[in-house]
Structure formats: structure tokens, C-alpha cells
Amino acid sequence: MAAPEPNADAPAIRVRALSKTFDVPVRAAGLRSALTSIVKRKTRAVEAVREVSLEVAAGEIVGFLGPNGAGKTTTLKMLAGLLHPSAGQAHVLGFVPQDRQKAFLRQITLVMGQRNQLLWDIPVEDSFERNRAIYRIAPADYRRTVDELSDLLDLGELLDKPVRNLSLGERMKCEVAAALLHTPRILFLDEPTIGLDVTMQRRIREFVADYNRRTGASVLLTSHYMADVEALCKRVVVIHHGRILYDGALSELVQRFASHKTLNLELEEGDEGAGTDLSRYGEVVSSGAGRASLRIPKAETPATTARLLSELPVKDLTVEDPPIEEVIERVFSAEAE
Amino acid sequence: MKQALDLYGTLLRVAIAGNIQYRAAGMVWMLGMVIEPVIYLVVWSAVADSRGESVAGYDARDFAAYYLTFFVLHHLTFTWIMEVFQYRVQQGSLSFELLRPIHPIYADIADNVAYKLVMLVVMIPAAVVIALAFEPRFQPVGWSLALLPIAVVLAFFTRFFLEWGLAMSAFWTTRTTAVNRTYYSIYLFLSGRAAPIALLPAWLSGVAEHLPFYAMIGFPVELALGKLSPERALSGLGVQLVWTLFALGFVAMVWRRAVRRFSAVGG
Numbered sequence: 195m196a197a198p199e200p201n202a203d204a205p206a207i208r209v210r211a212l213s214k215t216f217d218v219p220v221r222a223a224g225l226r227s228a229l230t231s232i233v234k235r236k237t238r239a240v241e242a243v244r245e246v247s248l249e250v251a252a253g254e255i256v257g258f259l260g261p262n263g264a265g266k267t268t269t270l271k272m273l274a275g276l277l278h279p280s281a282g283q284a285h286v287l288g289f290v291p292q293d294r295q296k297a298f299l300r301q302i303t304l305v306m307g308q309r310n311q312l313l314w315d316i317p318v319e320d321s322f323e324r325n326r327a328i329y330r331i332a333p334a335d336y337r338r339t340v341d342e343l344s345d346l347l348d349l350g351e352l353l354d355k356p357v358r359n360l361s362l363g364e365r366m367k368c369e370v371a372a373a374l375l376h377t378p379r380i381l382f383l384d385e386p387t388i389g390l391d392v393t394m395q396r397r398i399r400e401f402v403a404d405y406n407r408r409t410g411a412s413v414l415l416t417s418h419y420m421a422d423v424e425a426l427c428k429r430v431v432v433i434h435h436g437r438i439l440y441d442g443a444l445s446e447l448v449q450r451f452a453s454h455k456t457l458n459l460e461l462e463e464g465d466e467g468a469g470t471d472l473s474r475y476g477e478v479v480s481s482g483a484g485r486a487s488l489r490i491p492k493a494e495t496p497a498t499t500a501r502l503l504s505e506l507p508v509k510d511l512t513v514e515d516p517p518i519e520e521v522i523e524r525v526f527s528a529e530a531e
Numbered sequence: 532m533k534q535a536l537d538l539y540g541t542l543l544r545v546a547i548a549g550n551i552q553y554r555a556a557g558m559v560w561m562l563g564m565v566i567e568p569v570i571y572l573v574v575w576s577a578v579a580d581s582r583g584e585s586v587a588g589y590d591a592r593d594f595a596a597y598y599l600t601f602f603v604l605h606h607l608t609f610t611w612i613m614e615v616f617q618y619r620v621q622q623g624s625l626s627f628e629l630l631r632p633i634h635p636i637y638a639d640i641a642d643n644v645a646y647k648l649v650m651l652v653v654m655i656p657a658a659v660v661i662a663l664a665f666e667p668r669f670q671p672v673g674w675s676l677a678l679l680p681i682a683v684v685l686a687f688f689t690r691f692f693l694e695w696g697l698a699m700s701a702f703w704t705t706r707t708t709a710v711n712r713t714y715y716s717i718y719l720f721l722s723g724r725a726a727p728i729a730l731l732p733a734w735l736s737g738v739a740e741h742l743p744f745y746a747m748i749g750f751p752v753e754l755a756l757g758k759l760s761p762e763r764a765l766s767g768l769g770v771q772l773v774w775t776l777f778a779l780g781f782v783a784m785v786w787r788r789a790v791r792r793f794s795a796v797g798g
Contacts, residue, residue, distance in 0.1 A: 271626075275630070276630070278791070278794040299632040303630075306623075316552060323541055323545060
């Protein structure tokens, strides 16, 4: 089959009303329903992804956010060609993913933080070598890529160790490297930093950012760690119960969904607000030792700030957006209401 | 062509490295593979001895030759794919294989060949020990031995493709052990493994000769021993060829459906 060659302006990923429904067998507890299920198998349709539409430009990094079971991984698997959509269309680099054409598979990669593709008992480099042959990477390109990846991810001493002797963090670095040996143009990263310590998370994160800068690859990333998303993604897609709730700039998400701001107060010494009932100004999140944090409805922030400054001996005052986790939680609860 | 050679060469090299890592487990496997034919050999020799005559043309030393040859050829042709396939589906490693631009069966063939090469180190001494202990009687026939390599290759592919296809039942059921047990019981009985098929009732051995199980092991063993007439040797090769092609078609068809199912239900 001829390989479609997308033009440079076309989006790398284009998804229209993509849906995925799973038929899940259901059966009540007890012998009676067990016997009934022999004759008549009941299934329930679970809509994992509902009419998702989005586009990802070449070189863009998009964060996919949502609680467990939101449909993030199902969407990634459909885009990588592992799952057939129940409805809708997806095009990745101009290919229909589920056709799994070789030319398509050679240009994508999927990293799943909870699963590994490296062969357990042989040295890392043997697994790399296997990928070189499978992806038909020219020896010179392969050598250069391995050197680069070793440099960036500090793999030097790991390459000749069997995978089973590596720590989780070391293994993940090798997994990421193995997944990128063929320099894919599309990266699907499903929880690539799960279970890793903060330093290792940052390492992987910086590496992904660097790979994106150098190669212009598009990245679709899911993570439970907001630090990953904040560091890598200007744009986020929030998905819940299989539906897209928000698609836009990360900064915009906070603007739009944060209903409150946090005011941090520091009062002059000697007058630590004793006797002052701070709850007149807003919800007191914490207070003590001349400091207090108040949660104020966003619309009232300017007025409340002015009142605080005029009525109390304020030494310092800062206004903050709530943590991104809180905002996202709010998006989900808003949808539930 | 050069890339295909590189691919197979690399897959084989990596698989050999992996199998050397697993050598201890491999030895235990091997022990089982030595013991089983020895049991059949002891039982059938005892039967022949107690009757004081041969059983369906086999005396004790003929049984020794039969099972020694079985041991060697079985090593060359057996596969373990049915035992491992369900783990691939359940643990999701198949997802990674589906993401690669080659069919996973290539790596399995490389792995199978690698195991067999690595285990030759144990195989050959074990065969020598069996030979010394049971004094097999060989009466090799030149033309028959000349056809043997073809029969072994066809036996390997018949078994490999058929079992790869059956292993894919793992896509439809989580109880693949039941499928495997049923299959192995039939195989044990009709392949010439539990007993040479000449020992079966005439009508049944006539049927067995045309089934894939005999093509997988009984036929090459009898060919190696020079027990077959030229007509039966040729018709046996024909049966093997038909089953190899059938199994290839079968594996291709099941694979298409299995992938469609996998991608419908998720992995």
C-alpha cells in the first residue's frame, strides 16, 4: 500500500468524533445468575471515549489530563493503532492508525510507564540492537542515536547490564531510549514518569522537551504528575468520562476554571491579627504566627485585597492562583454537577 | 534481502543470548524431554520382551531406535508457543509487538531456533547416553535419510504454524489450558509419540497417517529409521506439504481475526 505523505502544514494528528465502546460482560452474584449467564450472556456497553475531536500540530506537545478511567489511554491506543475506534476517524501523519501500515509504525512510538518492552534477561544494548534490525535503522544512524541518547539520559554504564538488574528509574530511561531509537515523529507517552523519584521525573521531562526541540516531533502525553504537564505542555486537553471538557492553553485553564484565589498575608509584628476575625474577609485556609492564607472568590479579590490593606497592618500580601491539581479537580466536579 | 538477513541474524543473535541466560531453565526442560521418551521406550521394550516377540514389527532394540530418533527429531521440531501465548495477551506485551513494523512470528521462529541450537550442548550427550543404555538397532536406508531434512523442515513448520494458530485462542478465552490439554492429548495419541502408529488398530493408523500429528513427528522418525517404502515416504511428504500450507493459511487467517478482536476489546 502506498504511504500517504502528509504536507507540511497538515496537522500531525487529526481526530474527528472518535468514539470507543467496549462490551463488558455483566453478571450478578450468585449461582442462579451464573447458570443464566451460560445460556444468555449479558453485556453492558461502556463508552470509554465519546466523540473526541482534536488536532495536534507538528512539533506540538499536548498534555492529556483526566482521572483514572477517563479514556486517556484508550485514546492513545486508538491513535497508535492498537485499538479500532467504534466510530469517528483518526489520522496520524496522514495514516489511518488501525491499518497499522509499516510506514506508519516506523514513525510512531508508544511508551507505557507501567509496561516494558525491553527483554528482561539480556543486556539493554541487545534490546536496542533488536530494535535497530526491526526498524531497519542504518548502522551509522543507529550508532549516532545511541550515543546521543546515552549522553542525554546518562545511559553509559547501563547499556551492558541485563534489564532485570536495573532500578525502576534506570529501566525507564532505557525504555524511553529504546522507544526513540528509530527517531519517531509522533510520541505517545502514557504516564512515562510513573513511580519515578522527583529527580528522575525531571530528567525524563527535560529529555522529552529536548527531543521535541531537536526533532520537531509531536508529543501526546498523559501524566498524573502536574509538574510534567506544567513543564512540557503549553496546551492541555482535559478528558473525563470519555469526553473532552477542555482543550486549550494551560494558563487559560486556570483563568477559566479557578473560581478562587489564595491571598497570603503577613501582618506587622506585635499585631498578629489577634482579635481580628479573618473569616470576615474570606475562608481561612490556615493562620498563625502572624501569617494567614485566605481563599477568596475570584471576582471579589480586588475589593477584598483593598479592604485588607486598609483595615489591617499588612506587612506583605501575595495573590496566587490555586494549584493546578485543584483547578482540574474543579473541572471534573463542574462536569459532574 | 540484505535487510532481511540482518533482521534474522540479529533476532537470532539476541535470542541465543537470551536462551543462554535461561540455560538453567532450559536444562530442566531438557530433562523432561529425555525422561518422556525413555519411559515409552522402557514400557514398550517390556511389552516386546514379555511376549518374546516383536510388537507390530518392533522388538526392544527397534523401540530403542524409535525413541532415540524421536528424542532427537522432537527436539528439532517442537514448539512451546501454546504455553506462553496467553501471557502475552494478558500481560500486554503483545501490544508492543503490534506496534512494531514486523510480524511477531519472526521473533518466535528465531527464539525457537536459538533454543534448539543452545540446547544441542545437552542434547547430544543425552542422546549418546540413551544409545549406550538401550542399544538401539539402526538399519539406515540411504534415499530415506536423504529425504529426512525436507521432512524435518516440513514437520517443524506444520507444527509451528498450527500451534501458533491454536495459541491465538488466547484472544477469545482466558482458559487456554483447556484448549492446550485437549490438543496435546490428541497429539500424544495420534502422532507416534506414545507409541508408533503401527501399534494402533489398522483403521486408526490409516486415518492417523493423514493427520497433521503424524506429519509432525511419527513420519520423520519412521523415515529416519528406513521403515517406509518409497511410495509411503513420498505420500508422507505430500501430506506434510499439504498440512504446512494449510497451517500457514490457518495462522494468517486467525491472526487477522485475532488482531481485529484484540483491537476491539483492548489489551
